[in-house]
Amino acid sequence: MHSPLRIAFFGSSLVSSYWNGAATYYRGIVRALHQRGHHVTFFEPDAFERQQHRDIEDPDWAKVVVYPAHGEADAASALEQARGADLIVKASGVGVFDEFLEREVLALRSPTTWIAFWDVDAPATLERMLADPNDALRAHVPRYDLVLTYGGGQRVIDAYRGLGARECVPIYNALDPETHHPVAVDHRFAADLGFLGNRLPDREARVRRFFFDAASKAPEFDYLLGGSGWDDVELPSNVTRLGHVSTRDHNAFNCSAHMVLNINRDSMARFGFSPPTRVFEAAGAGACLVTDAWDGIEMFLEPGREVLIADSAEQVNQHLRAIGPVLARQIGERARSRMLREHTYAHRVAQLESLLEARLRAAA
Template structure:
């Protein structure tokens, strides 16, 4: 299959979770024998933070604007068996309209931010997808599963909404023996709706337990946050260093955005990365999490600082390791990039078959009419 992907970023993981998702997924997809071209808008905030300028698994190119995209890459879009447009792509509405008009193969929208997208659609301020565009995509690939998929089809007219969760490259994310630097870590870009949970499940435990060590890694945190003295701050951890970051953590924290909690069934890539590295996870609660990890055996769920401190202080080392290994086993069995690439292929094949049926039926009617 010849696949063209127009996504937010493949070359830079700075301040976004899209790059690591695309890297793992498309590397595994290419390993299945497919040809992949990734086209990325040349944004200045990513230009100075590119940590994968030349991906080994696909062809890659930057474009300055929609006019250049149409001029240089029209033929690739027209002749591809499948074209995927990602969420948050600049000028996504105009770009998506052009793709739907030009592509001869199937078209898909890959929403790495589904609950946020739907909330923005309801508010009328989505600038990368529109209610008019959704029915024109042959398949809506969603980071969120569960009831949201039915909502996308029923309310917005998608012919096929399918879950395509994030995943992890199991070759890149694996356990390593390192001294434990922190009792609890968190890796994530600042988000106002995540900050109250981060305050409750990491900063407050840090204030109450000055003898324990904590870390918050990620960009864009406001300068007025009152960081406890035992919380180390790292501005950015590139993907290549994620496994070492997790390995240095006795536990790591997962914090989910408010829209994703409301929708449920919206796992973060950090869940899969940490588990693949055999680092046990403390997470906030949301519907559908139990379909991914077994609470109490593969993951710890917490709502209050006291619960976090109980986990950090009272979990014996054999129990901590057993939980980490159980979660890693779950990931290797169900959530690697290899699994997700097979799902992507299946969803695109399904869309191809569905789009071929009307053409076949139209051909039969034309033949009957001619006779």
């Protein structure tokens, strides 16, 4: 970019991953923007006990504004602080006052301020809007200067264009090599297969199918379950429950299990081209990654060489039986090399800058 941008970002949380799977994505994007000289202020509500479960202190690569979540007046006050920024982003899934923010942020547009909607869960957002003609967000989509998405490929682009979006561009998840990298094995996380993911209604059935069923069918293996919400679930005897795993332990988790499992949420699997942050975290740490099958995986990692694909619990266990430590390490190292070569947040922010420059030229 010719000159640094002042960017105001309304999201769920930059400083806490507690019930906030988008934290890794936000941190990667915002840190990379800072490294390119841009100034980001991240506005997040004091909600869902996230401030009590912080993973990081306020970083030096962003200004964090935590606003109260008592009423819409609190959100309105935060919006007023963002007035005058070059780019104001409303992310999906802030968690409180989303409808209010999605409507009122548009009042901050000016000839020198662009307003973007950044959908960090595009498949689910689109399925919700397409199922309900009266969904509040539908009316606002055509009014945003730009819709950015965390993934979703051509189906997501076409769906947003069908709802009147002026422009829709996926900015895929990526690796922040400063945050996710190989570390020493930590025996707390030693297992044959590790899975890290919060219990969510649109993923639970797939977790049961790919993880719990795999554990039930292979009592000779040890399975490790990390993430919030699983406390009252009856688990097979060879599954160890960890509860919430802080982001500061993710590298150790990914480096200590023989293999790491990724399980997509229903809507992301249906749309494809929506690799979650876990894929990049695990690959960046050099883990041998097994993922459930979804369209577009080969755009990020080569199946069989850089990642293992499973269509069932039986296939998960086949991989555990067939892949020894040496080959598992080779698969993880290839995945890490591919990420560093093509899929870092520096790559994503360069793409975003090119997009904004093209719009600046068009506006001029």
